[in-house]
Amino acid sequence: MLELELKKGSLFEKVLEATLDLVDQASVNCSSTGFSLRAMDTKLVAIVSLLFPSEVFERYRCDDDHSMDISIADMVEALRCANKDDVITIMADDYNGITLTFESPKKDIIAEYDLLFVDAESHCFDIPDLQDLDSKYQAIIRMPSAEFMHICKDLGSNCDDVVISVTKEDVTFCASGESESFRKIYRQNKTLDESEEATATHVDMREPVSLILDLSYMNSCAKLFALFDKVTICLSNTIPMMVEHKIKEKGYIRYFMAPKVEIEIEEEKEGKTENEEAGTEGNKTMQD
Amino acid sequence: MLELELKKGSLFEKVLEATLDLVDQASVNCSSTGFSLRAMDTKLVAIVSLLFPSEVFERYRCDDDHSMDISIADMVEALRCANKDDVITIMADDYNGITLTFESPKKDIIAEYDLLFVDAESHCFDIPDLQDLDSKYQAIIRMPSAEFMHICKDLGSNCDDVVISVTKEDVTFCASGESESFRKIYRQNKTLDESEEATATHVDMREPVSLILDLSYMNSCAKLFALFDKVTICLSNTIPMMVEHKIKEKGYIRYFMAPKVEIEIEEEKEGKTENEEAGTEGNKTMQD
DNA sequence: TTAGTGTAGT
DNA sequence: ACTACACTAA
Numbered sequence: 001m002l003e004l005e006l007k008k009g010s011l012f013e014k015v016l017e018a019t020l021d022l023v024d025q026a027s028v029n030c031s032s033t034g035f036s037l038r039a040m041d042t043k044l045v046a047i048v049s050l051l052f053p054s055e056v057f058e059r060y061r062c063d064d065d066h067s068m069d070i071s072i073a074d075m076v077e078a079l080r081c082a083n084k085d086d087v088i089t090i091m092a093d094d095y096n097g098i099t100l101t102f103e104s105p106k107k108d109i110i111a112e113y114d115l116l117f118v119d120a121e122s123h124c125f126d127i128p129d130l131q132d133l134d135s136k137y138q139a140i141i142r143m144p145s146a147e148f149m150h151i152c153k154d155l156g157s158n159c160d161d162v163v164i165s166v167t168k169e170d171v172t173f174c175a176s177g178e179s180e181s182f183r184k185i186y187r188q189n190k191t192l193d194e195s196e197e198a199t200a201t202h203v204d205m206r207e208p209v210s211l212i213l214d215l216s217y218m219n220s221c222a223k224l225f226a227l228f229d230k231v232t233i234c235l236s237n238t239i240p241m242m243v244e245h246k247i248k249e250k251g252y253i254r255y256f257m258a259p260k261v262e263i264e265i266e267e268e269k270e271g272k273t274e275n276e277e278a279g280t281e282g283n284k285t286m287q288d
Numbered sequence: 289m290l291e292l293e294l295k296k297g298s299l300f301e302k303v304l305e306a307t308l309d310l311v312d313q314a315s316v317n318c319s320s321t322g323f324s325l326r327a328m329d330t331k332l333v334a335i336v337s338l339l340f341p342s343e344v345f346e347r348y349r350c351d352d353d354h355s356m357d358i359s360i361a362d363m364v365e366a367l368r369c370a371n372k373d374d375v376i377t378i379m380a381d382d383y384n385g386i387t388l389t390f391e392s393p394k395k396d397i398i399a400e401y402d403l404l405f406v407d408a409e410s411h412c413f414d415i416p417d418l419q420d421l422d423s424k425y426q427a428i429i430r431m432p433s434a435e436f437m438h439i440c441k442d443l444g445s446n447c448d449d450v451v452i453s454v455t456k457e458d459v460t461f462c463a464s465g466e467s468e469s470f471r472k473i474y475r476q477n478k479t480l481d482e483s484e485e486a487t488a489t490h491v492d493m494r495e496p497v498s499l500i501l502d503l504s505y506m507n508s509c510a511k512l513f514a515l516f517d518k519v520t521i522c523l524s525n526t527i528p529m530m531v532e533h534k535i536k537e538k539g540y541i542r543y544f545m546a547p548k549v550e551i552e553i554e555e556e557k558e559g560k561t562e563n564e565e566a567g568t569e570g571n572k573t574m575q576d
Numbered sequence: 577t578t579a580g581t582g583t584a585g586t
Numbered sequence: 587a588c589t590a591c592a593c594t595a596a
Contacts, residue, residue, distance in 0.1 A: 185397065185400070
């Protein structure tokens with residue numbers, strides 16, 4: 001028996017909607033922790049991982065773990081039919097499908113959608129264990145979402161890739177197109193007053209990192225960036241980069257993205273990389 | 289060595305942006321006078337001529353004349369990435385391209401754009417010498433930009449052309465569509481008080497003029513009209529009409545537009561026109 | 577601030 | 587033809 005009630009469903013809808021560009025099918029798991037979802041894009045480059053913790057819901061009843069594969073497109077299509085103030089209920093009695101119910105505030109209009117589960121797609125994937133962020137990633141950037149969105153948009157119109165480089169002094173986003181190139185540099189600024197602090201870009205760097213990322217993927221999550229204040233970008237030379245938005249206290253939506261050809265920073269990490277693929281063009285995949 | 293610094297770049301950006309509808313490539317010239325740009329639309333009907341005099345810039349260093357062909361689209365795209373308070377610097381060390389730099393007021397965020405020059409398009413064109421406006425144009429109308437914009441917008445929705453006629457008594461903007469026609473008439477009013485004077489329409493007429501103009505071109509500059517208070521419209525039976533907005537004291541943005549079929553005002557100017565093209569339909573071009 | 581419509585791009 | 591973005595109107 002599963003019955004989740006959501007009073008303010010627009011974030012839920014918008015977050016799922018934003019993932020549609022990249023993924024169409026997702027594995028959903030409901031447990032006492034909350035509603036979680038993970039999906040991989042068809043090119044195996046990006047993974048979306050979402051947690052709506054139980055506290056986000058008005059009412060959260062989940063007698064035993066439910067795991068199911070759903071079509072995100074179908075679910076979003078259903079959610080789009082909800083009106084802004086509708087109370088959304090997600091129910092599953094059996095293991096064939098879920099029912100979404102939208103109830104108007106006056107309780108006089110009720111819309112119900114039954115969604116059948118879909119067959120799980122074959123490829124399985126692991127998501128990095130994130131118990132200890134600091135030890136996994138060489139650099140963690142925290143900046144206003146709008147700022148990051150603008151970087152991606154500014155660069156994306158004429159360029160395919162962005163190179164993100166973190167050094168002790170600064171963070172650089174760099175892209176090159178046919179007839180132009182672009183660099184945006186964030187200098188480490190230690191002397192910020194309080195009001196500046198809120199909108200500033202913070203970098204926590206353990207080692208210099210430089211990664212090439214596909215801008216089309218970045219732009220696929222641009223809609224998402226509009227929904228949140230802050231974004232956390234975690235970079236590593238050995239595991240996929242992660243872009244995270246916090247949802248309330250415990251929730252999150254995370255994008256994991258495999259870099260395109262890795263740029264090795266030889267001086268810094270000699271002997272540390274196990275899975276070098278020198279000369280390989282294009283994206284690595286999540287299964288590399 | 290070229291290095292121009294602009295503190296308030298939004299006008300610069302908006303003016304260039306407004307030209308995008310018509311032109312995509314421009315010849316830029318920097319000299320001690322200022323930053324000037326000229327471009328012709330692909331149909332050879334309109335020419336944009338722009339001068340940002342050196343006084344508009346915070347810092348203006350131009351050791352020797354620079355002439356270059358740039359993609360306005362690329363330049364605008366770059367300028368769009370500037371934040372409102374950013375200090376914009378235009379630099380050129382060599383003759384391959386220019387670099388635009390946007391520096392945040394706190395100097396901690398720097399965005400740099402390298403734009404390569406493009407190959408000059410083949411068609412060359414002359415811009416009328418405007419040393420002596422009065423002797424070139426038969427009629428000069430000066431009116432609030434917003435007024436002119438509204439005329440174009442009102443007429444443009446259903447009509448293709450506007451006929452602008454200036455006589456001793458009035459200025460008439462006239463457009464005809466399928467099922468309706470529209471006329472807006474400005475009577476010469478000699479008895480204006482001071483407050484009316486500022487928003488009034490002035491006409492300086494040496495000879496009656498009547499020209500047919502393409503409304504789609506007029507509407508392409510509508511965005512531009514929103515940026516300025518006053519517009520000067522110069523009409524002639526022999527040279528392209530000119531629409532001018534003043535930028536500060538010496539600067540300007542000028543549109544030259546070839547009229548569509550000329551309407552001859554036989555009574556008034558018999559024997560005065562040299563380049564009659566009786567029966568020709570459609571726009572003349574700048575090379576006629 | 578949001579919803580709907582219209583256009584443009586894929 | 588569908589989707590996504592932008593603009594406009596409420």
